[in-house]
Amino acid sequence: MLQRAEPQDFERVLSSMCTVPHPSAREAAERFLATNPGDPGTYETIADLEREAVEYLGEITGLSDPAGYVASGGTEANLQAIRIARNRADTDDPNVVAPVHAHFSFTKAADVLGVELRTAPATDYRSNMTAMAELVDEDTVCVVGVAGSTEYGYVDPIPAIADLAETVDALCHVDAAWGGFYLPFTDHDWHFDHADIDTMTIDPHKVGQAAVPAGGLLARDRSLLDELAVETPYLESTDQLTLTGTRSGAGVASAVAAMESLWPAGYEQQYETSMANADWLADQLSARGHDVVGPELPLVAADLSMPMTDELRERGWRVSKTGAGEMRVVCMPHVTRSMLRSFVADLDWY
Numbered sequence: 364m365l366q367r368a369e370p371q372d373f374e375r376v377l378s379s380m381c382t383v384p385h386p387s388a389r390e391a392a393e394r395f396l397a398t399n400p401g402d403p404g405t406y407e408t409i410a411d412l413e414r415e416a417v418e419y420l421g422e423i424t425g426l427s428d429p430a431g432y433v434a435s436g437g438t439e440a441n442l443q444a445i446r447i448a449r450n451r452a453d454t455d456d457p458n459v460v461a462p463v464h465a466h467f468s469f470t471k472a473a474d475v476l477g478v479e480l481r482t483a484p485a486t487d488y489r490s491n492m493t494a495m496a497e498l499v500d501e502d503t504v505c506v507v508g509v510a511g512s513t514e515y516g517y518v519d520p521i522p523a524i525a526d527l528a529e530t531v532d533a534l535c536h537v538d539a540a541w542g543g544f545y546l547p548f549t550d551h552d553w554h555f556d557h558a559d560i561d562t563m564t565i566d567p568h569k570v571g572q573a574a575v576p577a578g579g580l581l582a583r584d585r586s587l588l589d590e591l592a593v594e595t596p597y598l599e600s601t602d603q604l605t606l607t608g609t610r611s612g613a614g615v616a617s618a619v620a621a622m623e624s625l626w627p628a629g630y631e632q633q634y635e636t637s638m639a640n641a642d643w644l645a646d647q648l649s650a651r652g653h654d655v656v657g658p659e660l661p662l663v664a665a666d667l668s669m670p671m672t673d674e675l676r677e678r679g680w681r682v683s684k685t686g687a688g689e690m691r692v693v694c695m696p697h698v699t700r701s702m703l704r705s706f707v708a709d710l711d712w713y
């Protein structure tokens with residue numbers, strides 16, 4: 364089976380937040396395949412590269428002295444951020460307040476960590492701050508904002524979320540897992556230098572064009588990460604703060620390679636191209652009478668009928684649906700204008 368198996372190509376993939384790794388990222392992933400940053404005493408080079416990755420992520424997110432690590436993905440980074448907040452707080456009944464569009468990894472985190480997740484409704488796809496404020500209390504350990512939501516690509520009012528967290532002495536966590544490599548080239552206030560954020564998720568293996576697995580967890584202050592440390596008696600290092608033990612050096616090396624190759628000019632160009640593609644697709648769909656959720660970042664949602672979406676799937680297009688039933692196209696780096704043109708041509712055929 365394996366002899367004949369081929370990975371899918373990306374020619375018709377419009378539903379994924381993964382993409383084709385940058386060539387330098389692919390090469391670095393292969394080279395560092397047999398390394399384990401989970402054991403930095405033995406695998407020193409990859410441990411150094413991880414520090415470099417965190418430096419890059421700090422530069423991208425306005426953090427001059429960044430603490431953090433390369434996680435297995437956004438799920439681990441979000442879970443660890445909530446774990447920091449829970450461990451640091453002094454309550455037996457911790458809760459986390461997040462907008463309803465927060466990624467389902469927060470549901471997993473709440474379940475694993477024994478924390479109550481309170482979700483507030485959104486207005487125009489962004490956090491409704493009145494609703495968020497109604498949910499916080501003295502047991503709130505973390506208030507979450509999303510900078511590039513999974514379903515619509517919208518950005519929450521991050522400074523207002525940080526202010527709200529402050530009122531109850533909770534941490535503020537920003538989930539920029541997907542949006543973080545597009546946002547530096549926009550006018551949004553989303554990062555550590557724009558607001559009093561404590562922790563952030565930003566994933567190189569999404570728009571960052573690294574190989575999977577490479578997620579990113581950042582903290583404003585080293586002492587926040589210390590909340591995660593467990594002792595590792597028989598390793599050369601004395602403690603470990605990641606959730607996984609053995610982990611992928613390939614992900615770490617490819618993250619450094621991608622950021623070295625693309626930050627900032629390559630990512631900026633990618634943002635311009637992908638945003639122009641999203642705007643183009645939104646216009647094409649509007650012109651055909653569909654209700655389109657105007658793209659804020661390169662992600663388009665529109666009210667295509669279910670039979671229409673099914674037909675597109677029949678024709679090999681990988682498109683997904685939002686919870687509300689809209690068709691959703693994620694304009695990742697591999698999504699080109701010519702792909703979108705043939706997608707629209709297939710729509711017209713229908």
Ligand code: 0PR
Pocket residue numbers: 378379380381435436437438439441466468509511512513538539540541566578
């Ligand atoms: N935070 C946000 C804002 C996300 O969009 C995602 C993933 C995560 C956290 C979790 O990240 P990991 O999946 O790296 O743990 N969002 C995509 C989703 O759930 C993930 C995805 C990726 C889905 C590739 C499909 C796919 O082909 O839709």
